[in-house]
Amino acid sequence: MQDSQEYKDKKAYFDKIITLYGRNVVVEVLQDSSVEVHKLHMASSNKPDGAIKTILALAKTRKIEITYHEKSSLSRISKNAKQDQGVAVDIIAQTYKSAHEIKDMKSFRLIALDGIQNPQNLGMIIRSCAAGNVDGIILPKKSSAKISPLVIKASSGTLFKLPIYYCNTLDEIFPDLDADTRIYSLSSHAKTSIYDVVPTEKSIFVLGNESDGVSPEVEKLCNDSISIPMQRGVESLNVAVTASLLAFMK
Amino acid sequence: MQDSQEYKDKKAYFDKIITLYGRNVVVEVLQDSSVEVHKLHMASSNKPDGAIKTILALAKTRKIEITYHEKSSLSRISKNAKQDQGVAVDIIAQTYKSAHEIKDMKSFRLIALDGIQNPQNLGMIIRSCAAGNVDGIILPKKSSAKISPLVIKASSGTLFKLPIYYCNTLDEIFPDLDADTRIYSLSSHAKTSIYDVVPTEKSIFVLGNESDGVSPEVEKLCNDSISIPMQRGVESLNVAVTASLLAFMK
Structure with a gap:
């Protein structure tokens, strides 16, 4: 024992x-x-x-x-x-925690990354989330950029300010969470606007790969797919910008 | 004639x-x-x-x-x-216009750039502003990154969707504008929150250089200095993220 x-x-x-x-x-x-x-x-x-x-x-x-x-x-x-x-x-990194801890947390607003490849994007996401109103990032080890000097540089000294929940893949974490957890995937094709989402006590927003978006395996574990309404026929935003808009959502 | x-x-x-x-x-x-x-x-x-x-x-x-x-x-x-x-x-570029046109416009929400150096930041700012709720960018020729292949790449095909008002320097434009135009400089030290700003019919938000912020010459032409409230002692956001938060402000 x-x-x-x-x-x-x-x-x-x-x-x-x-x-x-x-x-x-x-x-x-x-x-x-x-x-x-x-x-x-x-x-x-x-x-x-x-x-x-x-x-x-x-x-x-x-x-x-x-x-x-x-x-x-x-x-x-x-x-x-x-x-x-x-x-x-x-x-x-004291802020580096196992994503298995999430299921025991009473309330959270988290951003989960599904296949972010660019270290600069990862660093910027960390910086904006540390500054914003989210409780941490879920970062899978597989298929995502790793914490590296480039990431640290782009995070501008904020890496150790924000909890980062590591796991191997998101699908080892999501099925274990309470039924009252709402998991949203961000997709430029989705019809529901992020501004129509009423954040619950337990919300996770999933951001996908820079080119391909959220993977089909993760998508099917989400409750809803949401998008940021865009003007002038623009089709997508930089993923770090999307993370920032979510992080500063009231 | x-x-x-x-x-x-x-x-x-x-x-x-x-x-x-x-x-x-x-x-x-x-x-x-x-x-x-x-x-x-x-x-x-x-x-x-x-x-x-x-x-x-x-x-x-x-x-x-x-x-x-x-x-x-x-x-x-x-x-x-x-x-x-x-x-x-x-x-x-049909969307490339003289900033002297602004004084004849009846209403506008614009983002003015004061010394943005990094082409990737400029490209991301263009992309987010094109997608968001601003009417254009004011881009001075002096002391700013120029439109280049790197900027175009980072703008992800949005460069020609958004009006870009060129000028030599911002101080050749700002003094000519109507007295009811409100010009805000973004500064991490400012006490007024961007969320307390009630946008008027004619608003300009000025973003400064990546390291030094808005220059003193431009600062003194602004009506107020505002900041984005940040958590966890984070001192600043990436300038393209700041532009994005402004562009998507309701």
Whole structure:
């Protein structure tokens, strides 16, 4: 029983870890004392000058564990050999939670992402949702952009302000939710306007892929499909703009 | 008198000309029969294969005038030697109007841009404003991103749907407007919320530069400074998101 709890705590801890990479990003992360750092990874081939020197000094000051790796192993950690520049950092995102927690929440307005590919869009969505009136984002690991330096840059320092509920796929989460949860998919073809939606205590708005919209598998788990009324025959909005309009809806 | 009118008509015609460049962009422009083309410019060094072959065929079908230039003269036309790929096209944007026309308009809700630099932001602003409830954008030639292939791409085919009022600087336009025109600058520091603004018959919302906001020269021509209320201590929104929230304000 004790073991089981320990295992659960450990799993919850590791689930909150996000690995970032690139020298400038790692310097920024280490300089921001509000970001909890688990571990720093360095390629043993890095020359200890310039940004590397800064990184080592910051790690020393903050007493952060450093592990050295062959360049190829480091790339397996960063998962981005082209852009890691021999440096990766594991950070602990306290706002990163399992989407399985949602079913126990009493009220929420969430934005779920179904296949958002562009890191800039993801960053902008995080920024607008953090600033707006939503309680978090549901971000599936499969088929979505991952939290990366590009996402962090576009989020403009807001990534750790907003709960992000991770899951593998949305269809592992939606069927478990209470029957009084309303799930809306956004679609430019939908006849119901977002302005006619009366938000309930538990609402989820699903935004789909930049080109293809919400996937058929997720669509069939939604209660209704809604659209933003547009002028001048414009067919669609940027997905981050749609997220922003939802986030600032009264 | 006749001459003067002819001159004015000619000036108005040339004021509506936007020069675009790059082989893919030119192919797209020529394929879109709704875009009026004034003239095609080609570097005489272009080999007549691939995209160039397509461009020549399209120009022939549409009976478009072609002028050949030395590579260096072509770059002076495109104003982007690095990216023109030896091709430029003058298009006639009927939605491109002089901002001096605004003072004669009876009612309007406009978004004025003061130093927007990022072409992607400009494109997204055009897209959201075209889809939303504004009557146009005021775009100063000085200190703002120009209409370019990047802007067109980000506008997602909406550039020619929305009136764009050009001027050199905003301070050549604002002082001429009726006293009942309300000009609001957006600022994250402002105490008045955008939700407390009661839009009048003639309203202009000014959005400033991505880093520095509205410039002091323009700020002093505004009637009030307003902000979008934000949660979680977020300090600002992406400027294209701000434009979108304004464009979809009821």
